[in-house]
Amino acid sequence: MSKDVTLRQMRYFVAAAQNGQFSMAAATEHVSQSAITNAVLALEETLGTRLFERLPQGVALTPDGQDFLNHARHILDSVRDAIYKAPFRSHDLKGTVRIAASYTLLGYFLPELLGRFRATYPHVELDLRDADRPEIEQAILDGDIDLGVALLSNVDHLKRFQHHVLIRSRxxxxxxxxxxxxxxxxxxxxxxxxxxxxxxxxxxxxxxxxxxxxxxxxxxxxxxxxxxxxxxxxxxxxxxxxxxxxxxxxxxxxxxxxxxxxxxxxxxxxQMDAGMLWRKGATLDAPALAFQQFLIHACGS
Structure with missing residues (x-):
């Protein structure tokens, strides 16, 4: 069965799941809507189950579709990591990255990414702190952490920081x-x-x-x-x-x-925007820069 499934099909399926509409997925992937539709239909035929419920305003994942989404993301992430050209020699880089993250990001976004980063940079230590958004912002301004990972859509004065959106969640x-x-x-x-x-x-x-x-x-x-x-x-x-x-x-x-x-x-x-914050004008050291660039790569942002 697996030989009949392509990475392109999985990528188009993930795009459809993330956007909730085949037309928006097509725009994201720069292909025709029929390419998205055909990829999803081929996957459903191969897997022998419906992955989406078709609705007047778009599509919604079925329980089987949600399960397959988790597998598809893992496969695509693994391929992306395998061909990732790290900005530093990954096995030579040593040091510590000081990171603070809020509840939602620590629980539902960062753990897998941290594991993938550690696999790429096994000698970089992660000094990870649990903090709410105001604490993260103050720690960045005070220079106590290198990077904050937070819900950027909750930040009142975003221009005080350098920032990068990693994911926009519907x-x-x-x-x-x-x-x-x-x-x-x-x-x-x-x-x-x-x-x-x-x-x-x-x-x-x-x-x-x-x-x-x-x-x-x-x-x-x-x-x-x-x-x-x-x-x-x-x-x-x-x-x-x-x-x-x-x-x-x-x-x-x-x-x-x-x-x-x-x-x-x-x-x-x-949408809910999640991303990184760091101090304006700050020069990140090699471990922090490696972590920053890895997250940008891993999230395709």
């Missing part, structure tokens, strides 16, 4: 499969406001969430606030409410094995 509605909104292809915020809403509070999520609700002139029906992502998943999966969160943190199952569905939203919802 926000979608999360529901239980049996929830009424799961039957709506692209619900609006007004549709969502009719049901109990579960609000995550970590990493300034409450502030960011309420901002885009307010900008759309709608107020969520907040039934529960929590700082626990797993509590939120469990409550959503059991039908106690719905939420809107980014694809970066999406998993199709709760800890108890209950399924969670993701649906695109009709309203224009801002």
């Amino acid at each position: 926000r979608q509605l999360w529901t239980a499969p049996t929830h009424p909104l799961a039957q709506v292809n692209s619900p609006s915020l007004a549709d969502i406001a009719a049901y109990p809403y579960i609000l995550i509070t970590v990493d300034e999520s409450e502030r960011a969430t309420l901002r885009y609700w307010k900008e759309n002139g709608v107020e969520p029906n907040i039934a529960f606030r929590t700082s626990s992502m797993e509590a939120l998943r469990g409550l959503v999966a059991h039908g106690f409410g719905v939420t809107i969160l980014s694809d970066m943190v999406f998993r199709p199952w709760s800890l108890e094995g209950k399924r969670i569905d993701a649906r695109p939203i009709l309203n224009a919802i801002p």
